[in-house]
Amino acid sequence: MVYFASLGFGFMLIEIALIQKFILFLGEPTLAIAVSLFSLLLAGGIGSFFSRKWFNGKQYNAFKISLIIAVVTIVYIFALPFIFNAALSYSASIRFVISFAFISPLGFLMGIPFPTALGYIKQEFENDAAWMWCINGAFSVLAGVFALVVAMTFGFNAVLLLGALTYAGLFVIGRRHELNSRVSKVKWVNTKTPKLKRTY
Numbered sequence: 001m002v003y004f005a006s007l008g009f010g011f012m013l014i015e016i017a018l019i020q021k022f023i024l025f026l027g028e029p030t031l032a033i034a035v036s037l038f039s040l041l042l043a044g045g046i047g048s049f050f051s052r053k054w055f056n057g058k059q060y061n062a063f064k065i066s067l068i069i070a071v072v073t074i075v076y077i078f079a080l081p082f083i084f085n086a087a088l089s090y091s092a093s094i095r096f097v098i099s100f101a102f103i104s105p106l107g108f109l110m111g112i113p114f115p116t117a118l119g120y121i122k123q124e125f126e127n128d129a130a131w132m133w134c135i136n137g138a139f140s141v142l143a144g145v146f147a148l149v150v151a152m153t154f155g156f157n158a159v160l161l162l163g164a165l166t167y168a169g170l171f172v173i174g175r176r177h178e179l180n181s182r183v184s185k186v187k188w189v190n191t192k193t194p195k196l197k198r199t200y
Contacts, residue, residue, distance in 0.1 A: 001131075001132070001135055002173065003076055003117060003170060003174075004114075004117070004133075004135045004136045004139075005111055005135050005136070005138075005139040006065025006139070006166050006169065006170055007023050007114055007117075007136060008136035008137060008138070008139040008140040008143065009113075009139040009140070009142065009143040009146075010069075010137070010143075010162075010163045010164075010166030010167050010170070011110055011136070011140065011143075011152065011163075011165055012112070012139075012140045012141075012143035012144055012147065013109065013143050013146070013147050013159050013160070013162055013163035013166065014069075014159075014160060014163035014164070015036075015040060016143075016144060016147040016148075016151075016156075017031055017147065017151070017156045017157075017159040017160040017163065018036060018040070018076075018103060018106075018139065018160070019032070019036040019037070020151070020156045021080060021084075021160075022036050022103070023036075025084045025087075025088070025095060025099065026086070026095055026096065026099060027092070028092075028192070031092075031096075032099075034191070035096050035099050035100065036099065036102075038100075038179060039100045039103035039104050039107055040106075040107040040110070040174060041102055041107070042104070042107070043103070043104040043105070043106075043107030043108040043111065044107045044108065044110055044111030045111060046108055046111065047107065047108040047109060047110065047111025047112045048111040048112065048114070048115045050108075051111070051112040051113075051115045051116045051119075052111070052115075052119075055179065061112040062112065062114075062116040062117045062120075062174070063113075063170055063171050063173070063175065064174075064176070065109055065113050065116070066113055066170040066171045067167070067168060067170070067171035068109055069109045069110055069113075069164070069167045070107065070164040070165070070167040070168035071103045071164075072105070072106055072109065072173065073106065073160055073161075073164035073167070074161070074162060074164050076102070076106070076160065077157050077164075078162050082104070083098070083102070091147040109126060113170070114136065117132075118132060118133075121142065127171040147159045150162065
């Protein structure tokens with residue numbers, strides 16, 4: 001439950017901050033929102049399609065992707081201002097292409113964790129899958145309000161950073177879960193392994 005709540009929360013924080021940043025870069029708010037959403041949704045859909053290659057009966061791969069998303073987002077916080085300054089004099093069409101080129105990789109990565117983990121839930125806890133959808137959607141809505149409050153106080157870089165930290169937190173939680181599962185499996189094997197008595 002925490003995973004899907006955090007995933008919806010972090011996704012929306014990054015999405016809102018990216019849209020705002022690219023509005024400043026592209027100039028036209030309506031077109032900027034259209035380009036940003038198109039890039040995120042298209043790349044996210046492709047990422048969801050390829051997430052089947054990551055799903056092998058374990059949810060840990062989704063946590064690994066979460067760490068990559070966090071790193072890329074933090075890189076964008078520092079890199080995007082320089083890119084925008086260098087490309088601001090280009091024509092609108094070229095800036096649209098640049099925007100698509102930078103939003104799509106992150107969108108692709110962000111499209112992987114949700115279906116990967118949902119596939120695991122459907123396999124292990126089929127009745128809980130619908131609840132995970134609801135939790136994800138509810139926290140996405142909450143993140144929209146929270147992002148505006150943080151942006152008005154600290155700026156959209158802080159919103160991006162919080163989104164990155166959310167995904168980084170998912171990786172830490174997943175790593176601990178993986179280690180605990182391995183320890184539990186070893187203990188279970190040790191208790192089930194019969195002890196052989198020596199005969200002389």
